[in-house]
Amino acid sequence: MQRTNFGDITCSIARTLHVIGEPWSPLILRDVWAGLTRFDQIQADLGISRKVLTERLNHLVEHGVLTRRPYDRRPRHEYVLTDKGSDLVDVLMVMAGWGDRWLSGKAGPPVLYRHHGCGEISGAGLLCTRCGKQMHATDVDLLPGPGAAT
Amino acid sequence: MQRTNFGDITCSIARTLHVIGEPWSPLILRDVWAGLTRFDQIQADLGISRKVLTERLNHLVEHGVLTRRPYDRRPRHEYVLTDKGSDLVDVLMVMAGWGDRWLSGKAGPPVLYRHHGCGEISGAGLLCTRCGKQMHATDVDLLPGPGAAT
DNA sequence: CAAACGGCGTTCCGTAAGGGAACTCTAATT
DNA sequence: AATTAGAGTTCCCTTACGGAACGCCGTTTG
Numbered sequence: 001m002q003r004t005n006f007g008d009i010t011c012s013i014a015r016t017l018h019v020i021g022e023p024w025s026p027l028i029l030r031d032v033w034a035g036l037t038r039f040d041q042i043q044a045d046l047g048i049s050r051k052v053l054t055e056r057l058n059h060l061v062e063h064g065v066l067t068r069r070p071y072d073r074r075p076r077h078e079y080v081l082t083d084k085g086s087d088l089v090d091v092l093m094v095m096a097g098w099g100d101r102w103l104s105g106k107a108g109p110p111v112l113y114r115h116h117g118c119g120e121i122s123g124a125g126l127l128c129t130r131c132g133k134q135m136h137a138t139d140v141d142l143l144p145g146p147g148a149a150t
Numbered sequence: 151m152q153r154t155n156f157g158d159i160t161c162s163i164a165r166t167l168h169v170i171g172e173p174w175s176p177l178i179l180r181d182v183w184a185g186l187t188r189f190d191q192i193q194a195d196l197g198i199s200r201k202v203l204t205e206r207l208n209h210l211v212e213h214g215v216l217t218r219r220p221y222d223r224r225p226r227h228e229y230v231l232t233d234k235g236s237d238l239v240d241v242l243m244v245m246a247g248w249g250d251r252w253l254s255g256k257a258g259p260p261v262l263y264r265h266h267g268c269g270e271i272s273g274a275g276l277l278c279t280r281c282g283k284q285m286h287a288t289d290v291d292l293l294p295g296p297g298a299a300t
Numbered sequence: 301c302a303a304a305c306g307g308c309g310t311t312c313c314g315t316a317a318g319g320g321a322a323c324t325c326t327a328a329t330t
Numbered sequence: 331a332a333t334t335a336g337a338g339t340t341c342c343c344t345t346a347c348g349g350a351a352c353g354c355c356g357t358t359t360g
Contacts, residue, residue: 003173003318003345004197010260010299012249012274013180013242019253021173023153023347030163039308047154049348054309074356076307084252092163094244094276099162102234103169110160124162126244126276127284134277149160153316153347173318189337199319204338224327226336 016091019063024048025056026092029081032066033089034142037078060085089137096124108146115140166241169213174198175206176242179231182216183239184292187228210235239287246274258296265290 007018020026024046031042043053057079060066065085068077081089093113100109100123115122116139120130128135157168170176174196181192193203207229210216215235218227231239243263250259250273265272266289270280278285 006177009177010297011177011180012246012254012259012261013176014249015253016245016249017176021176023171026163026167026171027156027159027161030161040306043308049350050309051311051349052347055346072307074307076356087251088248091241091244091248094241095166096162098238098241099164099166101237103165104162109162111162147160190335193337199321200338201320201340202318205317222328222336224336225325226327 016088019060019065020088020091022056022059024052025060026095028053028056028060029065029085029089030092032079032081032085033092033137037080042079086137090126093124093126093135093137093140100124104147110145110147110149112143112145113140114143166238169210169215170238170241172206172209174202175210176245178203178206178210179215179235179239180242182229182231182235183242183287187230192229236287240276243274243276243285243287243290250274254297260295260297260299262293262295263290264293 005018006014006021009015020029027046028042028048031037031045036042036045039053039057042048043050046053048056057066061068061079064082065088066079067082069080070077096109096111104110109124111124113122113124113135114120115128115130115133115135117133117135118128118131120128121143122135122140123129126135127133155168156164156171159165170179177196178192178198181187181195186192186195189203189207192198193200196203198206207216211218211229214232215238216229217232219230220227246259246261254260259274261274263272263274263285264270265278265280265283265285267283267285268278268281270278271293272285272290273279276285277283
């Protein structure tokens with residue numbers, strides 16, 4: 001085996017990386033979370049190679065993070081987060097929070113999060129920066145922020 | 151450019167991936183967090199190629215996540231987390247929490263976290279599962295858990 | 301009913317990046 | 331002077347990403 005299999009390392013971080021550690025996987029998950037659920041939508045949004053997108057989607061489905069759901073009688077389907085997958089999006093929210101704090105510069109964060117619980121705009125993270133309560137991936141709406149692409 | 155540069159995407163998740171998205175980077179960060187701060191220690195622990203370890207360490211230092219600190223008059227140094235880096239370890243704690251919940255099986259989590267705030271053993275995450283208060287990477291000690299390697 | 305279309309992959313090739321082992325460099329120790 | 335230890339560096343081989351073209355399969359259109 002050439003590339004090391006992180007799944008074999010006795011470490012929950014390594015095991016998690018085995019599921020979403022490959023290039024593009026977290027961004028694919030982000031897209032599905034944000035409502036881009038179809039192959040061509042994701043492909044166009046990310047500009048990812050179709051080959052790699054196929055591989056990643058299969059991998060995420062195999063590991064129970066996404067499911068394929070038919071949306072037509074034709075063989076057409078969209079990708080949906082499972083519970084396991086929604087829980088994983090919490091990792092993305094923390095990553096987004098770190099990126100907002102340390103990397104977004106004076107333009108400000110590209111995305112804002114509205115907390116369903118209190119209705120206010122919060123910073124990215126697992127605690128609402130307004131009401132202080134726990135906030136999960138399923139508890140927010142995404143809105144364009146000041147640093148959003150033009 | 152062959153591999154896509156995630157840093158150019160207007161997305162805090164993508165920007166964060168630009169810093170720690172490459173293979174091994176999160177595990178290197180984990181090692182430094184856990185107290186393995188020298189080149190050969192990390193190399194032996196992870197079994198990573200020395201070439202790649204060099205590249206990753208330089209990358210993490212360039213991006214202000216780690217600093218090189220001399221620990222001897224000789225050109226010997228160890229790698230230390232910066233504030234930016236400690237903040238980033240929060241991402242790892244959430245990843246560890248997800249891995250513990252969904253991937254560790256009946257063996258149980260390989261690592262336990264003792265919260266400095268209350269002194270109790272907590273699950274991995276950003277909230278202490280015992281006292282409910284916020285818990286950051288700098289607020290915990292790592293202990294071997296039931297699923298630890300033999 | 302043949303042709304075009306849309307969604308979803310699959311195939312192919314060129315290049316970059318990881319794996320592994322051997323080698324280098326430098327300052328300290330014996 | 332020879333040895334040791336830490337920290338890279340170099341070289342070669344193999345794998346995997348990027349990009350573009352191609353294939354498949356039901357549906358719509360004329």
